[in-house]
Amino acid sequence: MATEVKKVLLLDGVDPVCGQILTQVGIEVTTKGKLSQDELIQAVKEYDGMVVRSATKVTAEILNKSERLCIVGRAGTGVDNIDVQAATRRGVIVMNTPDGNTLSAAEHTCSMICALSRSIPQACASLKAGNWDRKSFMGTELYGKTLAIIGLGRIGREVAKRMQAFGMTTIGYDPLIPAKVTAEWGVESLPLEEIWPKADYITVHTPLLPHTKNLIGETVFKTCKQGLRIVNVARGGIVDEAALLQALDSGTCAGAALDVFLEEPPTDLTLCKHPKVICTPHLGANTSEAQKRVALQIAEQIVGMVKGRPLVGVINAPALANSTNEVCKPWIELAQALGCLGNCLSQPTDTPSLQLTMELFGCEVSTMNTFLGSAVLVGLLKGMTQSGVNMVNAPVVAQEMGIIITVEAHPDSAPPVHSAGSQAIQLKITRGMNSHTLLGNCASGQATLIALDGCVWESGLTLGRNMLFFTAAPTASPLAAIATQLVGLHASLTSILSSAPTQKEVWHVARTTAAINGTPVIPDAKLIAQVTF
Numbered sequence: 179m180a181t182e183v184k185k186v187l188l189l190d191g192v193d194p195v196c197g198q199i200l201t202q203v204g205i206e207v208t209t210k211g212k213l214s215q216d217e218l219i220q221a222v223k224e225y226d227g228m229v230v231r232s233a234t235k236v237t238a239e240i241l242n243k244s245e246r247l248c249i250v251g252r253a254g255t256g257v258d259n260i261d262v263q264a265a266t267r268r269g270v271i272v273m274n275t276p277d278g279n280t281l282s283a284a285e286h287t288c289s290m291i292c293a294l295s296r297s298i299p300q301a302c303a304s305l306k307a308g309n310w311d312r313k314s315f316m317g318t319e320l321y322g323k324t325l326a327i328i329g330l331g332r333i334g335r336e337v338a339k340r341m342q343a344f345g346m347t348t349i350g351y352d353p354l355i356p357a358k359v360t361a362e363w364g365v366e367s368l369p370l371e372e373i374w375p376k377a378d379y380i381t382v383h384t385p386l387l388p389h390t391k392n393l394i395g396e397t398v399f400k401t402c403k404q405g406l407r408i409v410n411v412a413r414g415g416i417v418d419e420a421a422l423l424q425a426l427d428s429g430t431c432a433g434a435a436l437d438v439f440l441e442e443p444p445t446d447l448t449l450c451k452h453p454k455v456i457c458t459p460h461l462g463a464n465t466s467e468a469q470k471r472v473a474l475q476i477a478e479q480i481v482g483m484v485k486g487r488p489l490v491g492v493i494n495a496p497a498l499a500n501s502t503n504e505v506c507k508p509w510i511e512l513a514q515a516l517g518c519l520g521n522c523l524s525q526p527t528d529t530p531s532l533q534l535t536m537e538l539f540g541c542e543v544s545t546m547n548t549f550l551g552s553a554v555l556v557g558l559l560k561g562m563t564q565s566g567v568n569m570v571n572a573p574v575v576a577q578e579m580g581i582i583i584t585v586e587a588h589p590d591s592a593p594p595v596h597s598a599g600s601q602a603i604q605l606k607i608t609r610g611m612n613s614h615t616l617l618g619n620c621a622s623g624q625a626t627l628i629a630l631d632g633c634v635w636e637s638g639l640t641l642g643r644n645m646l647f648f649t650a651a652p653t654a655s656p657l658a659a660i661a662t663q664l665v666g667l668h669a670s671l672t673s674i675l676s677s678a679p680t681q682k683e684v685w686h687v688a689r690t691t692a693a694i695n696g697t698p699v700i701p702d703a704k705l706i707a708q709v710t711f
């Protein structure tokens with residue numbers, strides 16, 4: 179599934195190394211600082227890819243106005259500025275570089291904790307203003323204090339390591355990291371309600387998600403130690419800004435260090451100007467090292483995608499990560515072809531309900547169980563919907579249409595038909611009373627049909643252009659009539675391949691050089707589908 183990316187737009191001051199790497203592989207790069215929403219809506223139409231930092235909001239409107247966009251790259255970690263759901267619906271891959279700026283964000287957090295404990299920014303400003311005031315800036319040691327880390331992912335754990343060197347006791351909470359694991363880094367995992375009263379410092383390192391919005395608010399501040407200090411280098415909104423202001427004013431909170439804000443840049447500067455607040459304008463990842471790293475990583479990830487290498491850093495279609503290599507390609511094409519044929523055979527759409535069961539036989543194809551379902555759906559949906567369907571959005575589109583797909587892998591079982599060899603895909607498609615079972619493999623790298631409803635083509639039927647599928651009784655001999663009818667419709671017949679019969683039926687598949695106009699009427703056979711793969 180190598181993806182074509184010809185033109186990429188770089189925004190938000192992404193380090194130039196990104197453009198250099200993309201240009202080296204022939205991708206045309208345009209660099210812009212920041213564009214307004216309207217400017218971006220206009221500009222996006224021209225690009226296959228876009229790389230942003232946190233400033234540009236990649237909204238549903240921008241994504242829906244895009245015409246050829248297939249990748250949004252985030253040169254950084256947080257993707258809360260990208261409408262990932264809308265991107266998925268549009269079939270656009272979203273990628274980030276989750277570990278490229280970890281160390282910078284962790285170092286910035288630690289610097290904030292140190293600066294907070296000794297009021298360094300305030301003391302600096304006071305001296306610069308001409309004062310020699312030592313009394314107002316009595317600090318507290320970090321040694322022996324308890325630091326609570328909320329979110330023990332990449333950044334949280336690097337912060338823990340560094341602050342332990344100051345002699346801080348580190349406690350924390352993360353729903354996904356077991357206590358046994360955090361104990362290995364010297365962090366005691368505790369439930370949140372036990373954390374709040376113990377913490378002298380709290381630092382948050384979670385993504386901004388609906389369940390982390392206002393994670394620390396009025397109720398939490400009420401249960402915290404008097405004189406607590408709080409640090410947010412993650413995302414504005416994880417600490418409720420209004421509740422923080424109140425806690426600072428009431429004295430519950432002795433100080434706050436903020437790198438991120440609900441609105442960036444903030445239009446209301448009340449918090450920033452508060453004497454107990456130290457702040458930076460979203461500088462967590464702003465080091466030359468981190469910026470070079472994330473720019474390099476996102477560029478290499480895009481180049482890898484273009485070259486059909488395993489996808490790295492994909493946020494919205496993780497199942498596709500290993501779908502891009504040459505071994506997978508023919509199986510994806512087969513699954514798409516089976517989906518397409520299944521849809522054509524199960525016409526007319528007398529009922530909207532559609533159920534698919536895909537079975538994978540053999541160890542190689544069974545490893546592809548995470549994405550071959552998406553490939554079947556692409557083939558199926560291409561004949562059912564006008565909107566562009568690809569492997570990214572096919573599962574979402576299918577779900578919206580009420581289509582149910584089940585994928586079963588049988589790595590240790592041979593296909594049900596001997597001539598299919600050791601690896602095959604079987605697809606059963608049921609639409610109302612209408613049901614068909616298709617068995618295929620990738621003989622000589624091409625999508626090949628081996629059996630249809632139990633009727634077998636011993637040497638396989640390569641799925642290609644202009645194929646007409648006729649069913650007939652096993653006793654009927656309709657081949658001459660099929661050939662005559664097709665000639666009558668001015669179709670140039672190239673071959674007819676008949677399956678072995680079952681007791682019920684036999685399938686005859688005719689190929690023509692071009693699509694036929696009109697429906698051939700043959701007394702002993704029924705045309706079920708006319709398909710081009």
Ligand SMILES: NC(=O)C1=CN([C@@H]2O[C@H](COP(=O)(O)OP(=O)(O)OC[C@H]3O[C@@H](n4cnc5c(N)ncnc54)[C@H](O)[C@@H]3O)[C@@H](O)[C@H]2O)C=CC1
Pocket residue numbers: 255256257276279280283328329330331332333334351352353354355383384385386389390411412413437438460461462463464
């Ligand atoms: N200020 C800046 O310049 C930067 C900010 N960031 C922010 O930091 C965040 C964290 O980055 P990483 O550590 O790399 O991400 P990560 O994904 O490695 O770690 C996040 C952790 O938060 C945990 N989590 C989720 N919900 C939680 C909850 N309700 N309570 C406690 N933990 C919860 C997750 O289980 C995960 O382990 C990013 O999402 C981004 O928003 C990241 C880089 C730079």
Ligand SMILES: O=C(O)C(=O)COP(=O)(O)O
Pocket residue numbers: 231232233253254255256257279460462463464
């Ligand atoms: O990577 C992140 O999540 C960040 O917040 C860094 O944002 P930035 O790329 O510096 O605008």
